[in-house]
Amino acid sequence: MCGIVGYVGPRPSQDILLAGLARLEYRGYDSAGIAVIDTEGTLGMRKKAGKLSALRGSLGDHGLPDGTTGIGHTRWATHGGPTDVNAHPHLADQDRLAVIHNGIIENFGELRTELLAEGVEFLSETDTEVAAALLGRAYVDNDGDLTAAFRAVVNRLEGAFTLLAMHQDHPGLVVGARRNSPL
Ligand code: GLU
Numbered sequence: 678m679c680g681i682v683g684y685v686g687p688r689p690s691q692d693i694l695l696a697g698l699a700r701l702e703y704r705g706y707d708s709a710g711i712a713v714i715d716t717e718g719t720l721g722m723r724k725k726a727g728k729l730s731a732l733r734g735s736l737g738d739h740g741l742p743d744g745t746t747g748i749g750h751t752r753w754a755t756h757g758g759p760t761d762v763n764a765h766p767h768l769a770d771q772d773r774l775a776v777i778h779n780g781i782i783e784n785f786g787e788l789r790t791e792l793l794a795e796g797v798e799f800l801s802e803t804d805t806e807v808a809a810a811l812l813g814r815a816y817v818d819n820d821g822d823l824t825a826a827f828r829a830v831v832n833r834l835e836g837a838f839t840l841l842a843m844h845q846d847h848p849g850l851v852v853g854a855r856r857n858s859p860l
Contacts, residue, residue: 679765679779680704680751681860683841683851690747691740695733698749702729707759708752712766712775712843715742720773720845724750724764746848748841750777756785757802767806769813773845776809780838780858788833808834812842827852 680701684690694711702709709732710724721741725731729751750765757763766775782788785804788811793799797810808830815826823844831840837857843850853860 679753681748681777681779681839681841682750683748683843683853685746685849685851687745689743690745691736691743694747694749695729695736698729698732698751702751704751704753706751707754708761708764709750710752710764710766710777711736711741711747711749712768712777713741713744713747714843714845714848715744717742718845718848720768720775720843722766722768722772722775724761724766726759726761726764744848746843746851748775748777748843748851755781756804763801763803765803765805767801767803767809769809770816770844774809774813774816774842775844776805776812776840776842778803778805778808778838778840781836782808782834782838783836784834808840809842816844821846823847823850824852827854831856 682697712722765777782804785807819826831854839855839858
């Protein structure tokens, strides 16, 4: 069980995401992270194991560039220990795409095996990174249609989960889906 927040709007997103995570931290408090598409159209990401204060501390030294589209996550680990690498967001498509996730993807093992056979390299032990990698592949297969790619990926996932994703090619868009899980 974790907390996830997304923002699209006119204001700089970083402080809005952090305020949202502060309200959601009771749902998951072993790691926290955010991703923002900045005004240049580049996706930036920061994540830290530990409480939200650890993430705030990291951003305090070197914040992400301003952007008005973003997603944030507080984690309660189910797959992989509470480390910086296992924290969300997870990235794909050459770090241009970010995914956060609440819940469990039951069939992540077989999906991971499929992707490993294609040469995908995973950084984390999470079920979430499998969804991110699938989305990266589907994004290319769907000619850059993020919504269509996301729909195709969600249809392959089993379990109870909520997912949010965004891609730097689509500033102003956060896509989300839920199955048997709140959003
Ligand atoms: N299964 C995911 C993980 O272990 C998400 C857990 C959560 O809901 O925070 O990272």
